[in-house]
Amino acid sequence: MPIDAGSAGEAQHLTRTERLDRLPFTRAHRRLLGGSGIGWALDAMDVGLISFILAALAQEWGLTGGERGWLASIGFVGMAIGASLGGLLADRIGRRQVFALTLLIYGLATGASAAAGGLAVLMVLRFVVGLGLGAELPVASTLVSEFAPKKIRGRIVVILEAFWALGWIAAAVIGYLVVPLDNGWRWAFLIGMAPAAYALFVRMRLPESVRFLERNGRHTEAEAAVRRYESSAGIPAPLPERTYREDGDGVAPAEPAAVTEPHPEPHPEPRARWTDLWQARLRRRTAGLWIVWFGVNFAYYGAFIWMPSLLLSQGFDLVDSFGYTLIITLAQLPGYAAAAYLIEVWGRRTTLIVFLAGSAVSALAFGQAESVATILAAGMALSAFNLGAWGALYAVTPELYPTALRGTGAGSAAAFGRIASIMAPLAVGYLHEAAGLGVTFAVLGGAFVLAGAGAWLLPDRTGLALEET
Numbered sequence: 001m002p003i004d005a006g007s008a009g010e011a012q013h014l015t016r017t018e019r020l021d022r023l024p025f026t027r028a029h030r031r032l033l034g035g036s037g038i039g040w041a042l043d044a045m046d047v048g049l050i051s052f053i054l055a056a057l058a059q060e061w062g063l064t065g066g067e068r069g070w071l072a073s074i075g076f077v078g079m080a081i082g083a084s085l086g087g088l089l090a091d092r093i094g095r096r097q098v099f100a101l102t103l104l105i106y107g108l109a110t111g112a113s114a115a116a117g118g119l120a121v122l123m124v125l126r127f128v129v130g131l132g133l134g135a136e137l138p139v140a141s142t143l144v145s146e147f148a149p150k151k152i153r154g155r156i157v158v159i160l161e162a163f164w165a166l167g168w169i170a171a172a173v174i175g176y177l178v179v180p181l182d183n184g185w186r187w188a189f190l191i192g193m194a195p196a197a198y199a200l201f202v203r204m205r206l207p208e209s210v211r212f213l214e215r216n217g218r219h220t221e222a223e224a225a226v227r228r229y230e231s232s233a234g235i236p237a238p239l240p241e242r243t244y245r246e247d248g249d250g251v252a253p254a255e256p257a258a259v260t261e262p263h264p265e266p267h268p269e270p271r272a273r274w275t276d277l278w279q280a281r282l283r284r285r286t287a288g289l290w291i292v293w294f295g296v297n298f299a300y301y302g303a304f305i306w307m308p309s310l311l312l313s314q315g316f317d318l319v320d321s322f323g324y325t326l327i328i329t330l331a332q333l334p335g336y337a338a339a340a341y342l343i344e345v346w347g348r349r350t351t352l353i354v355f356l357a358g359s360a361v362s363a364l365a366f367g368q369a370e371s372v373a374t375i376l377a378a379g380m381a382l383s384a385f386n387l388g389a390w391g392a393l394y395a396v397t398p399e400l401y402p403t404a405l406r407g408t409g410a411g412s413a414a415a416f417g418r419i420a421s422i423m424a425p426l427a428v429g430y431l432h433e434a435a436g437l438g439v440t441f442a443v444l445g446g447a448f449v450l451a452g453a454g455a456w457l458l459p460d461r462t463g464l465a466l467e468e469t
Contacts, residue, residue, distance in 0.1 A: 044167025078130020086135025087411015106132025291454025367441025
């Protein structure tokens with residue numbers, strides 16, 4: 001039975017964003033979360049696949065540790081550029097448009113990678129894949145956070161992030177079953193084309209952000225989107241009642257001339273600029289957020305892009321290394337589940353710091369592990385804590401900026417983090433050869449500590465509306 005969130009008369013005095021914030025979690029929210037989450041999982045599958053393909057290509061093409069590091073890092077160069085450009089585009093042309101475009105770009109480039117005949121061609125294609133991946137992630141979390149009711153917004157965004165675990169698990173399954181086959185890495189890339197087809201669904205079915213529509217003077221579409229979510233909750237919308245129809249580009253009024261907006265908005269605001277993130281009231285949170293993104297990216301990609309290869313170096317064969325990586329990857333799910341629960345109980349900042357601390361300890365333990373049992377135990381702990389921290393970080397990030405800067409702020413933080421993800425695969429390749437597993441994971445643990453220090457600079461906005469900056 002729907003939860004009563006007020007009468008039509010009461011809603012008449014609320015802004016559209018306040019009307020969205022008062023709603024319970026509805027079927028419409030579930031569709032948005034599922035639609036965005038599938039795109040998120042496909043992203044993770046692509047990123048995860050390269051970790052298994054690297055190990056296979058090391059044997060088939062005789063790649064050195066440095067060459068494998070560059071092949072992994074070039075995708076993150078693209079992700080850094082894509083994250084920055086994607087956030088700016090999301091604030092200018094819309095969240096949904098950028099989400100669909102980026103899925104199409106990296107899906108097609110991933111499929112083309114299956115035909116690569118050498119390292120240079122594959123690196124170019126991985127760069128293009130990175131452009132799409134980097135732009136999509138912050139845009140998807142921004143879109144979901146702008147529709148989520150404020151009382152459960154953090155939990156919903158963490159659940160969105162949990163789709164990453166599903167995608168990485170899918171990559172591990174493909175890595176275990178497909179990549180060891182003859183030319184298996186090429187078949188794995190072909191499977192990675194799925195996002196290109198999914199982009200069509202995104203373009204047609206997911207809604208555009210109400211806040212974005214309002215800022216750009218598209219009030220009729222914004223009103224219709226809010227009414228759809230209110231209808232899903234069984235909650236009356238403000239009077240007078242109006243009829244809307246679906247069209248190919250979203251929602252439009254059946255009789256435009258008869259519509260009178262209950263909450264007229266000012267003319268569209270000036271375009272977002274990157275320098276606005278460093279104004280006095282936002283400077284501390286921007287600096288802290290960039291530090292967290294840098295540390296988490298360095299530690300996560302340094303560990304997990306190299307995980308199958310590191311296990312190979314410990315004396316395990318290709319199939320066993322992939323199997324152990326699959327087991328370690330499965331631990332991401334309880335990590336996300338714990339973060340999704342605790343983020344509304346402990347708050348954003350505390351949850352993030354605790355999971356980062358657990359990640360640091362687990363990284364040190366993994367570096368000292370020698371037996372199969374200790375490797376799996378430490379690896380699973382690292383997987384759970386690390387991905388729980390990712391979930392909390394994606395919940396925190398969109399909440400720190402006003403609507404006009406939300407896409408730019410999230411995208412810029414992600415782009416800065418991608419600098420670390422570029423450095424990490426290169427650093428781990430050389431560091432492991434020079435100093436061994438223990439020192440390598442001690443450095444990764446230090447990156448988690450750095451991220452925790454950055455988290456202390458962030459405000460905790462648990463339960464607050466997005467506009468209360």
